[in-house]
Amino acid sequence: MLKNRIIPCLDVKNGRVVKGINFVDLKDAGDPVEQAKIYSDGGADEICFLDITASNENRDIIYDVVEKTSRKCFVPLTVGGGIRSIEDINKLLNCGADKVSINTAAVENSKVVIDSSKKFGAQCIVVAIDAKKKGDKWEVFTHGGRNNSGIDALEYAKQMEQNGAGELLVTSMDRDGTQLGYDIKLMSKISSKVNIPVIASGGVGNLDHLVDGIKFGNASAVLAASIFHYGKHSVQEAKEYLDSKGIPVRI
Amino acid sequence: MKVTIVDYNSGNISSVINSFKEVAKNKVNIEVTSDPNKIKLSDKVVLPGQGSFKSCVEALNNIYGLSDVLNEFAIINKKPLLGICVGLQMFADVGFEETETKGLGWISGKVSKIDNQDGKFKLPHIGWNQINIVKDSKIFKHIDNNSHMYFVHSYEFVPNDKNVISATTDYSSNIVCSVEKENIFGTQFHPEKSDKIGLKIIYNFINL
Numbered sequence A: 001m002l003k004n005r006i007i008p009c010l011d012v013k014n015g016r017v018v019k020g021i022n023f024v025d026l027k028d029a030g031d032p033v034e035q036a037k038i039y040s041d042g043g044a045d046e047i048c049f050l051d052i053t054a055s056n057e058n059r060d061i062i063y064d065v066v067e068k069t070s071r072k073c074f075v076p077l078t079v080g081g082g083i084r085s086i087e088d089i090n091k092l093l094n095c096g097a098d099k100v101s102i103n104t105a106a107v108e109n110s111k112v113v114i115d116s117s118k119k120f121g122a123q124c125i126v127v128a129i130d131a132k133k134k135g136d137k138w139e140v141f142t143h144g145g146r147n148n149s150g151i152d153a154l155e156y157a158k159q160m161e162q163n164g165a166g167e168l169l170v171t172s173m174d175r176d177g178t179q180l181g182y183d184i185k186l187m188s189k190i191s192s193k194v195n196i197p198v199i200a201s202g203g204v205g206n207l208d209h210l211v212d213g214i215k216f217g218n219a220s221a222v223l224a225a226s227i228f229h230y231g232k233h234s235v236q237e238a239k240e241y242l243d244s245k246g247i248p249v250r251i
Numbered sequence B: 001m002k003v004t005i006v007d008y009n010s011g012n013i014s015s016v017i018n019s020f021k022e023v024a025k026n027k028v029n030i031e032v033t034s035d036p037n038k039i040k041l042s043d044k045v046v047l048p049g050q051g052s053f054k055s056c057v058e059a060l061n062n063i064y065g066l067s068d069v070l071n072e073f074a075i076i077n078k079k080p081l082l083g084i085c086v087g088l089q090m091f092a093d094v095g096f097e098e099t100e101t102k103g104l105g106w107i108s109g110k111v112s113k114i115d116n117q118d119g120k121f122k123l124p125h126i127g128w129n130q131i132n133i134v135k136d137s138k139i140f141k142h143i144d145n146n147s148h149m150y151f152v153h154s155y156e157f158v159p160n161d162k163n164v165i166s167a168t169t170d171y172s173s174n175i176v177c178s179v180e181k182e183n184i185f186g187t188q189f190h191p192e193k194s195d196k197i198g199l200k201i202i203y204n205f206i207n208l
Helices: A032-041 A061-070 A086-095 A104-108 A110-120 A153-163 A184-193 A207-215 A226-231 A235-244 B014-024 B036-040 B053-061 B066-076 B195-206
Strands: A005-013 A047-051 A077-080 A099-102 A125-134 A137-142 A147-152 A167-172 A198-201 A221-224 B002-006 B029-033 B044-047 B081-084 B109-113 B125-133 B148-153 B155-159 B165-171 B173-181 B184-187
Touching: A005 A032, A005 A198, A005 A235, A032 A047, A032 A061, A047 A061, A061 A077, A061 A086, A061 B014, A077 A125, A086 A099, A086 A110, A086 B014, A099 A104, A099 A110, A104 A110, A104 A137, A104 A153, A110 A125, A110 A153, A125 A153, A125 A184, A137 A153, A147 A153, A153 A167, A153 A184, A167 A184, A184 A198, A184 A207, A207 A221, A207 A235, A221 A226, A226 A235, B002 B014, B002 B036, B014 B029, B014 B195, B029 B036, B036 B066, B044 B066, B044 B195, B053 B066, B066 B081, B125 B173, B148 B165, B148 B195, B155 B173
Parallel strands: A005 A047, A005 A221, A047 A077, A077 A099, A099 A125, A125 A167, A167 A198, A198 A221, B002 B029, B002 B044, B044 B081, B081 B184
Antiparallel strands: A125 A137, A137 A147, B109 B155, B125 B148, B125 B165, B165 B173, B173 B184
């Protein structure tokens, strides 16, 4: 039986983890390679890096981070943030990323998803959708949530599936950072709209939220950042909790 | 000993290279090449594959002499070869992804789309699934039945001779996820992405 995945996400800026696990025995709490290794040793089903580097001159640091991580972690590694072109995707994959997550570029230029899926295979193309509720609909935002594209998130999700996305990473902007839990309605609506796996993101504050994302949001995988930071919960704890609630996980 | 990973523009093979180097620990020489002459001199060959069946077969055929030397290696000289994902699928006679495409024909059978039962099962089949070991395979030494492996695929290999199947996984139906036919091995899942247990399979192959 296919297991639901738990994916810890690390925000990386200028090659350093912005928030992270704060263990006493950690040599360098800001080192993304070391943090990723802790997660993979702890049973993470995948690792996600979100590169939030703003300045152009530091954009290449992420390649070095990915290369070092992929030599130490033998679970899938997804990298997102700032991907603009096929060339960016090619570089990340060559450095050892297994998947890339494309956000703004997928909205601005549909060819990026279509062409990269054809060239590298749908298995490595994740489209990240940042959605914000408006009335009884959700709209797609770009540029790290700053710009409203006005596009309907459900229609967009279907379009991205047709364009060749292998998975959708859906983040509720209303919930992101609130610790109030995923936007379950958004997740379940998108999940029933498409036949590709949906990864739920944005808003996890406790382990029950992970359960809800899978049980009621119908997500195939749940992504979380802050609950795994500062040692609040370990990935292993999360898995044992999901297991106790009858959700199939890899233990 | 020299183990060669065939680099034929079949998509992203960095993870395969990293995992084999991790397991080899400088004791075994891991070479990455598409040069038929170097492949000929190898002791073992790894045939990765990502993307579609059609694109992988085309990429293989685009390198002059490559399919001939692989055939000589695996079929005539009967040296150990491991196919991963589409690398395994290419063992078949024919694949139906994008369009009907002829495979290597090493293990008689076809590659067809997983039946998603009218949307009940999402495709691609992505994530960790358990393997049901149905036959002793040399690459499953010290691998427990029901171990979790990482999968990502929408097509499945359906061999004609069921005796080649060494493991299946349950997704919509019992999907063939590992085969062994004499010196030819294949996994539909990605041992290079399946954590310590996956590295053990790579270790087993290197130490055959």
